[in-house]
Amino acid sequence: MDFRKDINGVRAVAVLSVLLFHFGADFFSAGFVGVDIFFVISGFLMSRIIFSALDRGDFTIKAFLWARVIRLYPALLFVVLAVFAFGYFFVEPVAFRGLAAHGLSSLLFYSNLDYAAEAGYFDSASGLKWFLHTWSLSVEWQFYILYPLVLVLLRRLMRPGLPRIAFLGVGFLLSLLAAVICGVYEGSPRVAALGFYSLPSRAYEMIAGGLLAATHDARRHFSVGWRRLLETTGLAFVAITLVLFDPLTPWPTAHALLPCAATALILFAAAERSLLSHPLFQFFGNISYSLYLWHWPVAVALHYHNLEGWEWKTAGLGLSVMLGWLSYIFIENPSRIYFRGEGMSRRALSLMAVSATAVVISLMVFSNNLPKLTESEEFLFVDASSAGEDRGYPIQECGGFPRGNLRPCLLGDDALHADTVIFGDSFAEMWYSRAQHLLRTSGASGGIIFLTYGGCPPISNVERREAGFNCADFHRSALDYIKSKGGIKKVIIVSMWTAYFGKHKTNTVYRDGDAQWLLGTSEGFRRATLSLERDIRGLEAAGIEVYLSTTSPYPAFDASSRIRKAIFRGERMNDIEFDFSSVTANSMPIDAAIQSLAAPMVHVIHLGRNFCVGDVCSATRNGRSLYSDGAHMRGSVLAEQPSALDSVLLRPMPRVGVLP
Known part of the structure; x- marks a missing residue:
């Protein structure tokens, strides 16, 4: 039976879900759901092809993989080359290097591993990664290599019927278990990133398609009415998923079972006179792959050039559809015909030659696409290019909470007599360079301990909703360390409070058993500030002086990126200022709560x-960015800048150490 219309209809649902997310709608989970649907479809189609060929006895891995190359590679290659060409002329060199490196990993189908490795608190914004969406293609390709190999090696154990279903069921459960473990494991955000990007935790979605292929013939036992009900249920599941989950829901874990089940129900039903057979759904289904390839670079181009209004997003949506359609007509379809049949080897060589050219272009990241610059412009460009690394804090050695272990960081030559702790998130880490500078230039002895975890507010029972942080346990361990160490006289608490307490923030909660409240709500705010007060009074009771910092100014945009763009475009560069009042308006309640805690100690x-x-603050000074990103001040800038911290931190610290 020909299921092309059913497949196209579901593909349309997938790609429209992705577009719904990326061009400004509030259905945050739509992007996740679209990819999940594509994975199930892919597993279903591949399994049908492999099962049929295995049962006939004429399956070869070489032919199967070549068919996948024909299907995926030409359109991908064209998009990558087109974005390279655009980037060379319209993207400043630092961003272009990242673009080219990611393009190379996309062409070689390991981009998912790239993005998993890059994930972290200081990772650059996903909205500026031009090929981020290709991670799913890399996962699919890795599945295409391993899945048929396993099926061929174990084909004697996987006869049609129950043996095949049982084998696939075991693989499904093992992969689902890996996804759940990665999603609930709180020891490292990197583990959560692997759960999102890696094949082992994503394979169950494609194996779900395999299970559907192994049982699809059973649909003939269902009446037309039942099949319509199944399809309606599947579409309802998709709608429920779009409104039920948000960007902070651990994914895929078991949450992706809902869109997977929805896809399976729709494909299993293959209902006659389905809504999905409408020409509009068929159109989007036909161009879904090319449209998926194009939509993300278009969205990133708009974001990169600060074209953020609804009219630009509407234009971007229309441009994505047009480019997807043109790619389908002139690249995707002709490639399938040209590379199929006789002469495959010769044509394969031509495809590889074009691919090699693309790889060479990728390696040209070391070339400089800057116009000719004056000496001062070149200095400012180089300085802006290095701003992101100018943090000062030895993050590889200190901070965080890997595998449930504190990593205290010592400034000074006498850990045993350290009497001051700087405690907080990445905003506390910023002050490492200033403390180091102050204490090196004084003549006293002693030490300062940094206890920090980027992204974790320094309040008991407060937790980030994203998987992998484990903030509450870190905070508990840090307080125990401070109270048990002995000799601690001062604790300085520094945090980016607005990142957690804003009215529209959904990333941080106060937890009491199984109950939780967002810090941006009145009840969450009340409980969190009471918890902060308890922490401080507990330190007071231990004879420790406490210093609480209010919210520090930050621009919420990357000043160094603006500098590089301006120089690249040949624009005159004036110093950049920003209005901090919008941030202080959000931070006013928590700053007032902090102020109310003032006491003799x-x-x-x-x-x-x-x-x-x-409220007017400088983001640059004499053309140099004062910030390493949109929030954190540069270590070298703070090192030379007098601050309110100076009177508290006057100890000489000639070396850096890490406490056990």
Whole structure:
């Protein structure tokens, strides 16, 4: 039976879900759902092809993989080359290097591993990764290599019927278990990233398609009415998924079972006179692959050039559909015909030659696409290019909570007599360079300990909703360390409070058993501030002086990127300022709560306001960015800048060490 219309209809649902997310809708889970649907479809189609050929006895892995190359590679190659060409002329060199490196990993089908390795608190924004969407193609390709190999090796054990279903069921459960473990494991955000990007935790979605292929003939036992009901249920599942989950829902874990079940129900039903057979759905289904390839670079181009209004997003959506259709007509379909049949080897060589050209272009990242610059412009461009690495904090040695272990960081030559702790998130880490500078230039002895975890607010019972942080356990361990170490006289608490307490923030909760409240809600705010007060009073009771920092200014945009773009475009570069009042409006409740905690042994300090006049703050000075990204000040800048912290931190620290 020909299922092309059913497949196209479901593909249309998938690609429209992806477009719904990437061009401005509030259905945050739509992008996840679209990929899940594509995975199930892919597993279903591949399994049908492999099972049929195995049962006939004429299956070869070489022919199967070549068919996949014909299907996936030409359109992907064309998009990558087109984006390279665009980037060379319209993207400044630092961003272009990242674009080219990711393009290379996409062409070689390991981009999912690239993005998993890059995941982390200081990772660059996903909206500026031009080929981020190709991670799913890499996962599919890895599945295409391993899946048929396993089926061929074990074909004697996988006869049609129950043996095949049982084998696939075991693989499904093992992969699902891996996804769940990665999603609930709280020891490292990297593990959560692997759960999202890697084949072992994603294979169950494609194996679900294999299970559907192994049982699909059973549909003949269902009446037309039942099949319509199954399809309606599947579409309802898709709709429920779009509104039920948000961007912070651990994914895929078991949550992806819902869109997988939805896809399976729709494909199993193959209902007559289905809504999905409408010409509009068939059109989007036909161009779904090319449209998927094009939509993300278009969205990134708009974001990169700060074209963020609804009219630009509408234009981007229309451009994506047009490019997807043109690619389908002139690249995707002709390639399938040209590379199929006789002469396959010769044509394969021509495809590889074009691919080699693309790889060479990727390696040209070391070439400089800058126009000729004056000496001062070149200095500012180089300085802006290195700003992102100018943090000062030895993150490879200190901070975080890997595998449930504290990593205290020592400034000074006498760990045993360290009497000051700087405690907090990445905003606390910023002050490492200033502390180091101050204490090296004084003549005292002693030490300062940094206890930090980027992305974790320094409040008991407060947790990030994303998998992999484990903030509450870190906080508990840090307080125990402070109280048990002995000799600690001062604790300075620094945090990017607005990242957690804003009204529209959904990433941080206060937990009490199984109950939880967002910090942006009145009840969550009340419980979190009471918890902060308990922490501080507990330190007071231990005879420790506490210094609480209010929110420090930050621009919420990458000043160094703006500098590089301006120089690349030949624009005159003036110093950049930003209005911090929008941030202070959000931070006012938590700053007021912090101020209310002042007591004889609790002091409130205001860090970083040296860069502001009122609420107007500097993002650059003499053409140099003061920030390493959109939030964190550069270590080298803070090292030389007097601050309210200076009177608290005057100890000489000639070396860096890591406490056990």
